[in-house]
Amino acid sequence: MVRFPFLLLAVLSLVLRATTEDADTWTGWPFFTFHTGDWQPPRLALGDVGDNVDPGRIFMSVRNSNEEVGTAPTIYDNNGDMVWQGPNEKTMNFKQQRLHGQDVITFWDGETGVLGYGYGSVHILDTSYRELYTITLEDHDLVTPTGVPRESYIDVHEHLITPHNTIIVSAINITQADLTAVPGGGKDMWVIVPLFYEIDIPTNQVLFKWDAQEHTDEIPLSKSKESFWGGETQAQPWDGYHMNSVHPMKDGYLVGIRFLWGVYYVSNKDGSVLWALTGDEDEGDFEMDNIRFSWQHDARAYHESDTSVLVTLFNNAATRSHEDGESTALAVNLDLENMTASPLYNLNDPTDPLISRTQGSFQFIDEPGASHMFVGYGSTPLIKEYDQDGNVVFTAQYGGRHAQCYRAFKFPWHATPYWDPxxxxxxxxxxxxxxxxxxxxxxxxxxxxxxxxxxxxxxxxxxxxxxxxxxxxxxxxxxxxxxxxxxxxxxxxxxxxxxxxxxxxxxxx
CATH class of the missing domain: 2.60.40.10 (Immunoglobulins)
Structure with missing residues (x-):
């Protein structure tokens, strides 16, 4: 695979796209074709690649920004070559996880483009790509924008296998609320309310449910940074929360809510908020040491103890209608005794400042603080790998200007398929x-x-x-x-x- 200086990537993308415009494909993107099968993964145009790139494999599910089309889950190597492409469905949040001490891959597939959310199921595959489990969510108390029930209510934003071999999934409910405290709001307005569930994997039995509407005293919509619009009909509810990540912790869950600029530690007993880390310095429970974030995605927790925890997130610092600055990958050390927050990393590429208005991910490839870090820039079709010192060692562009990837990861995946070459x-x-x-x-x-x-x-x-x-x-x-x-x-x-x-x-x- 030929590598190109990063400044040429945009030109390369246009050239690649021009060579494939006449092909019978739904994307019009630069894509691979093969003689041995009908796979058509987006091409990765590589920038300068360092000598010490992590040897893992890249996990992506690229889709079109109009959300009407998407590609199958795809694994690439560091040369930009495809390793695996899965079923050709609308998929998101493709990654490697651990279940009962074994490596598995998981992805969501289903109906996308539902007010920025979706309805679908989660698939868990082993290292031969056999499907072990299909996770679905049946909760007939949930209301959809159209009022039409769904077979499974799992949303696109989160599915995560826990250390005790259950799975956390997200969902939404369309309901009415008193929004008189929200500028532009009123009584009985329609809103999107986020929920998450912890589910037993073999049985699909719900073990725990958290509903944001039951905790409006601690997480009020009046603190939403999102401008009010819609809300007058069930089909066009206001999205004032936008929960996009849930991560298991010792006594509960770390919940990321984008439009409140907030990361909340909620109890696994009663769902109450134990503490809040917010990008607004006038809110939250921590004294912030040169830390600011907004419109974030993918909040995670590492090295949790009674006195400290490391929290990471992708700091979009932008939406489709707001722009606060450059998008960065942020790692924050929280001192739980003194309730202070100090930065460990605030990653950006000084040669390539980026703004990602939606989506995005930040991953420690191995041990936090002692490994490389992998960053997916969401609605901006780029991925980057940083070393421990914050230097960029790998950059790749994919698709065209309409391409995006909700989250991108790198994992040490090893597999032997059950099918023949x-x-x-x-x-x-x-x-x-x-x-x-x-x-x-x-x-x-x-x-x-x-x-x-x-x-x-x-x-x-x-x-x-x-x-x-x-x-x-x-x-x-x-x-x-x-x-x-x-x-x-x-x-x-x-x-x-x-x-x-x-x-x-x-x-x-």
Missing amino acids: EIAVEHQDNSTTDVYMSWNGATDYDSWALYSVPSVNSSVENGIMLATQERTGFESHISFQNVDVKYIVADARQGEQILRSSPIVPFRP
Whole structure:
């Protein structure tokens, strides 16, 4: 994969897009195509890549800003090559997690574009990509903007497996509230109220439910920073909260509410607020040491003790109608004895100031404070990796100006698919035949061995080796000249070990 200086990425994106405009695709973005399957992941245009980039793999679900279309969950390597692409559905929040001590991948899929929210389910897959569980939420007390019930009410914004092997999911309810304390509001106005649930994974049984409307004394809508609009009808409720993250803690949950510029520690006993960290210096429970944030996403907690906790978040500092400054990735040390907050990181790229008006994520790839950090810029189609000193070591742009990714991550994912590799044979002329091989999702193989076999019912043991080929990106290629065989098969190998064989296919028409 060719790498380009970052200042050329915009030009490169236009060039790539121009080469694909005539293709039959819903995006019009620069995208990969392959001979061995119909995958079409967005291309990653790489900036300068440092020598010490974390070796993990990049997890993304790219979609169009009009929210009518989206791509399948996709894994990339540091060269920008696709590793795996999943089902071609509207997916979001794709990541690696741990369940019962084992690595899994999870993603949300469903109906998007519902007032900035959605209705769907969460899929949990193992390291062979078999689906272990499908998480759904049935709560018939929830009201939708249209009044039409949904099969599952899980929202796009959050799903997170807890250390005790349950899952937290978010949802919304459309209801009426007294908004006379809100400038422009009135009585009996329609609002979007956020909720979250902790669910038992095998049974889908709800173990805990938190409803923001039950805690308006501690989290009042009168403190919302979002301008009032709508609210007169059920179909156009006001979104004054916009909860977008929930993270488990020892005695409860860390809840991020974007339009209040607030991160709240709520109790797992009665849902009450134990403390609040806010970007507004006149609110919250902490004395802030040179810290300010607004319109944030993806609040997380690390290294929690009785006396301190590390909180991270993506500081958008902007919405579609507001702009407070540059978007940054913020890590804050909270002293719970003295109730002070001090910055550990406030990451930005001084050569590339960015504003992300919606979405975004901030991840410690490994141990907080001692590992690289991965930042997804949400509605701005860029991802960056920073080292421990806050230096940029990796940058990539994806899609075109309408592309966005709710959250982007990097994980040490290793997988062996339960399906076979793919092989495709294409004849250029009477003497030249091109063969292409891929194994969607396989992470740990390094070469291919190709064999001729006498029939479709043959085995590799009955075959004659024609060639070996080093793995190159997602799809490897080898060209044969004047080879006359009936059938061909490819083995994916790690060293000399055969991992799995492709189907046997005709070599000649």
